[in-house]
Amino acid sequence: MRQRTTGVVVLVDSELVAMGFVVALSTRRHLHVAAVAHTASDALRAIVRFDPEMVLLDSAMAGAIERLARAPVWRARLLLLGRNAHLGVAPGADGNLACGFISWSARRRHYLPLVDEVSACAQRQASPDSAQCSACAARRTLAPPPLDLTGREREVFVLIGRGLRTADIATELGLSAKTVEAHRETIKYKLGMDSVRELNAVAASWCRGEIVDAALPPIRGSLRRREEP
Structure with missing residues (x-):
């Protein structure tokens, strides 16, 4: 047929x-x-x-x-x-x-x-x-590729990538600012990041679809090199 x-x-x-x-x-x-x-x-x-x-x-x-x-x-x-x-x-x-x-x-x-x-x-x-x-x-x-984060940590990561501040993320998710800061630190640790600037940049790139989980390490390295004097 x-x-x-x-x-x-x-x-x-x-x-x-x-x-x-x-x-x-x-x-x-x-x-x-x-x-x-x-x-x-x-x-x-x-x-x-x-x-x-x-x-x-x-x-x-x-x-x-x-x-x-x-x-x-x-x-x-x-x-x-x-x-x-x-x-x-x-x-x-x-x-x-x-x-x-x-x-x-x-x-x-x-x-x-x-x-x-x-x-x-x-x-x-x-x-x-x-x-x-x-x-x-x-x-x-x-669906975007998975990240080695819990569901709540991923929500915080995405909102960071969208440019929201700690207070705004806390309001969006019904959390305290202190809890959001704790999630930020955990995310930085899990993804091997050293600074808030680095976290913000990587989260924004990931939310735009520019990078995947496997590409995070080399991108983090390039960000560190740009931050060096």
């Missing part, structure tokens, strides 16, 4: 990156790239015109498209694209509506199986309440 063709649009601000994805997708006969767009306005027109079944979307562009549309715009299976190693904790598009994440630096042999799985899905789009979505391997790529 002939495999059903899936219509795809690629929405990325970089023409070079978009070309790379289009070439990779052309190796899959069941995929048809209906349009490529590099700006939010062109992306919105492509979505409205082609009503694609799957969208490869630059996560940084997603918010601009939603603001331009002024209405729910996603009626497709979304694969978020990003410049960084992982999606981080503040994606441009609602992670509940996305099927997975692909880094710009990922090799096609790693991400094409993910594209195949999402294109073969029978659902129109991802749903946070769907058991099928919860079990999907593609959806696990939306």
